[in-house]
Amino acid sequence: MPHLAVEDLRASYGALEVLRGISFSVEKGELVALVGPSGSGKSTVLRVLMALNPPSSGRVQIDDISIDYGKSGSVRAARDRMAVVFQQYNLFQNMNVMDNVTLAPRKIKKWPVAEVEENARALLAKVGLTDKHDAYPDELSGGQQQRVAIARALALKPEILLLDEVTSALDPELVNEVLDTIGELAADGMTMILVSHEMGFVREVASRVIMMDAGEIIETGTPAELFDAPKSQRAKQFFSKVLRH
């Protein structure tokens, strides 16, 4: 049984259907990359999974739990198991790094404080921010903020981490530090869905690539299969553009 199974997922913004029957699955420990042209619906997939947008139909299953996005208990279960980091830095501006990372485990999960703080220190060390516990988001670079955001997401001990173009708002010289962090997580066996335009990085770390266009999945395969020998015309066009440089 796959860790995450998505079946015939549909979602709309008003009259515009932006997900038109998406099906894929993710195995435990796998890093699946979601690629495709702008507006193809990649972010919407992650937003629906995290219950930020309602699906109009379809099934989402995590292990043997079927998620009903109309029910708050079920939404909570989804958010317990998955965590997301978006492109725009969305740290809490009024809290320092440590509080950003520990707020949810302490105040919402009500886990023991000592344990939460120890875990947070370990996570911040992992993302290379040991010396920034007391800094506020506006005192950090974009890359540092994204690494805090990853630590904050991991502090809730999710089983699946969703990353939506976490490097695309960064200056080029800051991209690598964030990609390194993601690479380490992948090596640790974290299950991840990664939306990214960094094709070189995707080729390196993804076990599978899913290419989307206009709300549909066009092609799925290993990075080598898709990048070097895409089958469909649309995939050929897309990869010839994004892989050229």
Added chain:
Amino acid sequence: MNYTFQYGVVWRDFDVLIDGALLTFQLGVMSFWGGALIGLFCAAVKTYGQRVFGILVDFYVVFITNTPALIQIYFLYFGLPEIGIRWSGELCVVIGLTLNAGAYLTLIMRAGFLSVRRTELEAAETIGMSRLQQIRFVIVPHIAKTIYPALANFFIVILVMGTSIGAIIGVDELTGQAINLSTVNYRWLEYFTIAALMYVVLTFIASIGLALLGRWAFRVKAKVF
């Protein structure tokens, strides 16, 4: 022009004026915090509540902000006894000013609700925060920080202009005490210069207190002047 200032009498009554100033301070603080709670609640209702309740909030805000605070307090003090509700002058001032502040603070805080970054709220949502937790952990600190100057200014308005209305219905706050004392020995100029100075000192203390609170709690780089 042969008025001779006689501050001696006034010094004798200094402690009475100090009592008045203390009452002024209490009335101002209570009304402001009461109003802040109402403002927060109403702004939340307008942002997240059903439309009907939003419209009720609009009525409240429009009604209060378009009538003088003096009339509102008169209504409580002279109007309510007609239907059997008799409150002390102090209580009428606190309730009247609280309702008054609540309406203005609804407007101020609503701006705060609307200016929170959507991405920050979505992050809060995905890490499992309920609406109330989002308000408490994300929106309130954001409001406190971004509209701090507006809030601090409004506190001064309530403290100085609001509370002095009490004098008219016999509340012995600072203005009231100055009037009481002057009517005994007619040293109006002396009492009122001292009272005015006390207002300045009160405002000064309040500003420093607010600036320190802002720096300590919300990292606001608030200036005292």
